[in-house]
Amino acid sequence: MEFLRSRIEASVLAISRPPGSADFLHPPGDPGLFGPDSAAWQVHSDFTAMLTGGVAALLLQMLHPLPLAGVWDHSNFQADMMGRLRRTAQFIAGTTFGSRADAERLIAHVRRIHAGIRGTAPNGQPYSASDPQLLTWVHTAEVSCFLRGYLRYRNPAFSAAGQERYFDEIARVAEALGAVDVPRTRADVDAYIERTRPQLVCDDRTRQTLELVLNAPAPNALAQPYTRLMMRAGVDLLPHWAQLMLGVTPRSAARSELLRRSVTLAAAPLRWAVRNGSIHLARQRMGLPPQG
Numbered sequence: 001m002e003f004l005r006s007r008i009e010a011s012v013l014a015i016s017r018p019p020g021s022a023d024f025l026h027p028p029g030d031p032g033l034f035g036p037d038s039a040a041w042q043v044h045s046d047f048t049a050m051l052t053g054g055v056a057a058l059l060l061q062m063l064h065p066l067p068l069a070g071v072w073d074h075s076n077f078q079a080d081m082m083g084r085l086r087r088t089a090q091f092i093a094g095t096t097f098g099s100r101a102d103a104e105r106l107i108a109h110v111r112r113i114h115a116g117i118r119g120t121a122p123n124g125q126p127y128s129a130s131d132p133q134l135l136t137w138v139h140t141a142e143v144s145c146f147l148r149g150y151l152r153y154r155n156p157a158f159s160a161a162g163q164e165r166y167f168d169e170i171a172r173v174a175e176a177l178g179a180v181d182v183p184r185t186r187a188d189v190d191a192y193i194e195r196t197r198p199q200l201v202c203d204d205r206t207r208q209t210l211e212l213v214l215n216a217p218a219p220n221a222l223a224q225p226y227t228r229l230m231m232r233a234g235v236d237l238l239p240h241w242a243q244l245m246l247g248v249t250p251r252s253a254a255r256s257e258l259l260r261r262s263v264t265l266a267a268a269p270l271r272w273a274v275r276n277g278s279i280h281l282a283r284q285r286m287g288l289p290p291q292g
Helices: 002-016 039-043 047-061 065-074 081-097 100-115 132-153 160-177 186-199 204-214 221-237 240-245 253-273 278-285
Strands: 118-120 126-128
Touching (some): 002 047, 002 081, 039 081, 039 160, 047 132, 047 204, 047 221, 047 253, 065 204, 081 100, 081 278, 132 186, 132 253
Antiparallel strands (some): 118 126
């Protein structure tokens, strides 16, 4: 049993905490940017919810032609889609659960990378990864999907006040990266995404992104069924209008509920196995007991 538990945990950590991640155990007592009582710690604590939310976020972000062009022109995303998800997970975990110094180091590192990413999209529009407006879109699409994943697959009873606090807290990271006019409430997030919809398009590269997601490789054979399920669960998190843009027929309410139950069942052994995730180590750093 211990062998199985360790193997499951290793598969999770291979995605959620790759080499080069923050040192979540030091320095003792450092609350980082948010601290253990924050909504950000709560929403970002569950691997399954974050993985499905990350998949949805990637697809929603890539409906905007300028971030899509930046990813396709300046990364090996097509050959290593899981690598991008790992790097995103590393950044989110480090800025959420790491010490303040580690969080600031990660933010500065991303700002340096963004400074060298610029070009022209196929539609003729120039783009820059440091564009404050594009940073706002990428952030808002991401955190809206993280919260959707948490509500759907982990804690549907998460309070409205907690959701408001989450958006307000996590906006700090976007602003530190250079984003402007970052929406900080649920209503403002929804209104911002609605205002941005006329700029979104689905072209061949967007559809290829969807295919890469649906056929994402697993870290090992044991994780393959789980990975396939999570990719589909991420697609199901998208608003129906976004699914339709991608050429996906939205599931009926009954089929979405069946998918949710399947995800909950599949997530149970992961939640049992993982004892050294980012939040577990961060709680140790703060002198807190293991999470129940």
